[in-house]
Amino acid sequence: MASTADTPVARRLQHVKHIIIVCSGKGGVGKSSISAQLALSLRSSSPTAKIGILDVDLTGPSIPRMLGLDGHPVHQSSDGWVPVYADGSEARLACMSVGFLLKKKEDSVVWRGPKKNAMIRQFLSDVRWGELDYLVIDTPPGTSDEHISLMEHMAPVASHLSAVIVTTPQAVALLDAMKCLSFTRAVSLPVLGLIENMSGYVCPCCGEISNIFSTGGGQEMARREGLKFLGSLPVDSDLVTLLDAAEISFELLRQYQQTSTAPLFAKIAEEIVRTLSDKET
Numbered sequence: 278m279a280s281t282a283d284t285p286v287a288r289r290l291q292h293v294k295h296i297i298i299v300c301s302g303k304g305g306v307g308k309s310s311i312s313a314q315l316a317l318s319l320r321s322s323s324p325t326a327k328i329g330i331l332d333v334d335l336t337g338p339s340i341p342r343m344l345g346l347d348g349h350p351v352h353q354s355s356d357g358w359v360p361v362y363a364d365g366s367e368a369r370l371a372c373m374s375v376g377f378l379l380k381k382k383e384d385s386v387v388w389r390g391p392k393k394n395a396m397i398r399q400f401l402s403d404v405r406w407g408e409l410d411y412l413v414i415d416t417p418p419g420t421s422d423e424h425i426s427l428m429e430h431m432a433p434v435a436s437h438l439s440a441v442i443v444t445t446p447q448a449v450a451l452l453d454a455m456k457c458l459s460f461t462r463a464v465s466l467p468v469l470g471l472i473e474n475m476s477g478y479v480c481p482c483c484g485e486i487s488n489i490f491s492t493g494g495g496q497e498m499a500r501r502e503g504l505k506f507l508g509s510l511p512v513d514s515d516l517v518t519l520l521d522a523a524e525i526s527f528e529l530l531r532q533y534q535q536t537s538t539a540p541l542f543a544k545i546a547e548e549i550v551r552t553l554s555d556k557e558t
């Protein structure tokens with residue numbers, strides 16, 4: 278068994294206390310926006326918390342856009358790639374994504390498994406994350422080459438890893454979330470809990486939450502499978518406007534706190550922080 282200092286990935290990641298892999302069975306359920314919100318909420322959870330967010334959704338990287346970082350170049354230093362900081366010189370929210378490496382943001386990545394695997398290894402071993410409290414990893418939907426590569430490369434730091442599963446209330450998304458859960462069980466990845474996204478709709482006029490789809494399916498799945506239910510988030514038009522059009526990351530940090538989902542997500546982040554600190558003791 279490899280010791281924690283045996284591989285380049287282990288040497289980089291041994292200073293990251295907790296690595297949270299965000300996954301979903303189905304595409305479009307809001308995994309990237311949950312990853313972005315988790316990183317923003319964790320950053321706000323303490324005045325000193327240091328957070329990283331790594332986007333390994335290689336064919337559909339959306340984290341740079343959601344954090345208002347589109348088009349930022351990645352600098353290479355003698356000690357590896359310097360991540361892009363969403364909060365400038367405060368340097369408490371570091372971000373890395375294949376989106377930063379594309380010439381144009383509309384360029385697509387058409388890579389086979391081995392090239393994806395090499396890219397993920399490079400993200401894990403060559404990015405100068407430094408000391409982090411939390412590294413949030415946004416993954417593609419389903420359980421694909423990217424997930425397998427992540428688990429293989431991070432095996433020496435397996436004790437730092439855990440997952441959050443995102444679903445929407447519809448039966449088809451829940452079925453896919455079950456597949457995702459069975460992957461985590463197959464690779465012995467502890468699951469912190471389940472988030473039900475797009476559960477009801479926040480009326481932009483009066484702020485009332487209406488149930489446009491069914492709700493509660495995620496909670497029921499969590500109960501049935503012995504998972505923690507971390508919370509549900511409604512469809513919020515302010516959030517989609519903010520994340521789809523974020524242009525300046527500094528503004529985003531401030532504006533996010535004014536959305537109606539920010540306090541709901543803060544509770545989810547608190548629960549995640551509590552679960553992880555219980556795990557440490």
Ligand SMILES: Nc1ncnc2c1ncn2[C@@H]1O[C@H](COP(=O)(O)OP(=O)(O)OP(=O)(O)O)[C@@H](O)[C@H]1O
Pocket residue numbers: 301303304305306307308309310311334337339416417418474475510511512513514516517520521
């Ligand atoms: N709670 C929400 N309220 C409003 N819009 C949301 C919410 N969650 C996600 N969205 C929006 O839905 C769209 C899809 O979300 P996102 O890209 O996060 O999904 P995904 O699961 O990561 O998708 P993919 O399968 O492409 O990786 C985005 O435009 C996002 O801003």
Ligand code: SF4
Pocket residue numbers: 480481482483484485487
């Ligand atoms: S929730 Fe109230 S304000 Fe919003 S659309 Fe419905 S009736 Fe109108």
